[in-house]
Amino acid sequence: xxxxxxxxxxxxxxxxxxxxxxxxxxxxxxxxxxxxxxxxxxxxxxxxxxxxxxxxxxxxxxxxxxxxxxxxxxxxxxxxxxxxxxxxxxxxxxxxxxxxxxxxxxxxxxxxxxxxxxxxxxxxxxxxxxxxxxxxxxxxxxxxxxxxxxxxxxxxxxxxxxxxxxxxxxxxxxxxxxxxxxxxxxxxxxxxxxxxxxxxxxxxxxxxxxxxxxxxxxxxxxxxxxxxxxxxxxxxxxxxxxxxxxxxxxxxxxxxxxxxxxxxxxxxxxxxxxxxxxxxxxxxxxxxxxxxxxxxxxxxxxxxxxxxxxxxxxxxxxxxxxxxxxxxxxxxxxxxxxxxxxxxxxxxxx
Ligand SMILES: O=C(O)CCC(=O)C(=O)O
Ligand SMILES: [Fe+2]
Numbered sequence: 001x002x003x004x005x006x007x008x009x010x011x012x013x014x015x016x017x018x019x020x021x022x023x024x025x026x027x028x029x030x031x032x033x034x035x036x037x038x039x040x041x042x043x044x045x046x047x048x049x050x051x052x053x054x055x056x057x058x059x060x061x062x063x064x065x066x067x068x069x070x071x072x073x074x075x076x077x078x079x080x081x082x083x084x085x086x087x088x089x090x091x092x093x094x095x096x097x098x099x100x101x102x103x104x105x106x107x108x109x110x111x112x113x114x115x116x117x118x119x120x121x122x123x124x125x126x127x128x129x130x131x132x133x134x135x136x137x138x139x140x141x142x143x144x145x146x147x148x149x150x151x152x153x154x155x156x157x158x159x160x161x162x163x164x165x166x167x168x169x170x171x172x173x174x175x176x177x178x179x180x181x182x183x184x185x186x187x188x189x190x191x192x193x194x195x196x197x198x199x200x201x202x203x204x205x206x207x208x209x210x211x212x213x214x215x216x217x218x219x220x221x222x223x224x225x226x227x228x229x230x231x232x233x234x235x236x237x238x239x240x241x242x243x244x245x246x247x248x249x250x251x252x253x254x255x256x257x258x259x260x261x262x263x264x265x266x267x268x269x270x271x272x273x274x275x276x277x278x279x280x281x282x283x284x285x286x287x288x289x290x291x292x293x294x295x296x297x298x299x300x301x302x303x304x305x306x307x308x309x310x311x312x313x314x315x316x317x318x319x320x321x322x323x324x325x326x327x328x329x330x331x332x333x334x335x336x337x338x339x340x341x342x343x344x345x346x347x348x349x350x
Contacts, residue, residue: 037288226285309348
């Protein structure tokens with residue numbers, strides 16, 4: 001890859017921009033000239049809420065739940081999960097600390113500022129080209145697993161309980177991830193460990209805290225532009241009050257419903273590849289809101305970069321030919337394509 005293309009251009013956070021009183025006149029670089037959001041017409045999507053406890057046993061109820069899961073992942077590429085081992089109060093605590101962090105004064109947050117060309121830390125969208133339309137969101141990106149990837153200098157000291165709560169939350173998510181990956185395998189009648197073995201015992205998990213300030217031009221500005229995740233799966237904690245996330249299906253945008261006690265889980269490109277296209281890695285985006293701020297916390301589960309990602313043998317036969325090549329270090333490929341405005345999964349398609 002051309003090294004020059006990798007050099008990132010600096011830019012300020014959306015909160016800084018608003019702090020300077022420039023919020024009313026949204027700068028050009030945030031404005032989508034093609035594919036304007038047109039958010040108001042989106043309908044609510046109809047995705048199931050699945051009880052995680054029921055995915056684990058071998059009863060007929062479980063068979064029903066696995067079918068619900070398979071059907072959701074082949075159509076929408078996502079579902080919501082309850083009974084995940086965390087109380088609604090604990091999820092509120094995670095949401096609250098996210099809000100508290102972004103509410104800190106700019107100088108305080110800047111202690112955690114990410115460096116140019118590093119993903120970890122506090123800041124804005126990574127900016128790679130003058131042409132890039134910027135997302136109306138600020139972020140804090142932290143690698144959590146494996147533990148040796150943690151760069152603790154970016155973990156906020158304020159609010160005080162931040163690190164401990166994040167640690168507890170992601171420990172629970174590792175258990176949820178394992179169960180979901182097993183259920184995905186079972187729903188396709190595959191060996192129960194096949195997705196899990198690729199993710200590994202101590203698979204990589206990155207946390208991205210997203211903050212979306214109100215925006216005076218929701219008609220032309222997006223919180224996150226359309227993309228699919230480069231993960232195996234992503235576990236998302238949504239804002240409890242404010243909607244914003246939308247999924248693309250049959251060329252139409254649909255609103256993700258808020259279920260306060262649930263996590264929203266979506267398939268990423270690596271699970272689409274492994275399942276030979278049976279599971280869909282959905283294209284999604286976040287729209288902006290004129291009055292209200294919104295937060296979310298995405299946990300990205302990513303197989304180790306040395307793992308070969310290719311369709312499982314047993315899903316390839318004469319009637320269902322192989323649709324994807326073998327790829328390694330998909331996340332590396334991901335950014336290269338993303339910068340060019342292309343869907344990274346095209347790199348894996350035969
Ligand atoms: O904020 C959201 O609801 C989703 C964010 C998202 O898609 C991401 O961080 O990849
Ligand atoms: Fe995403």
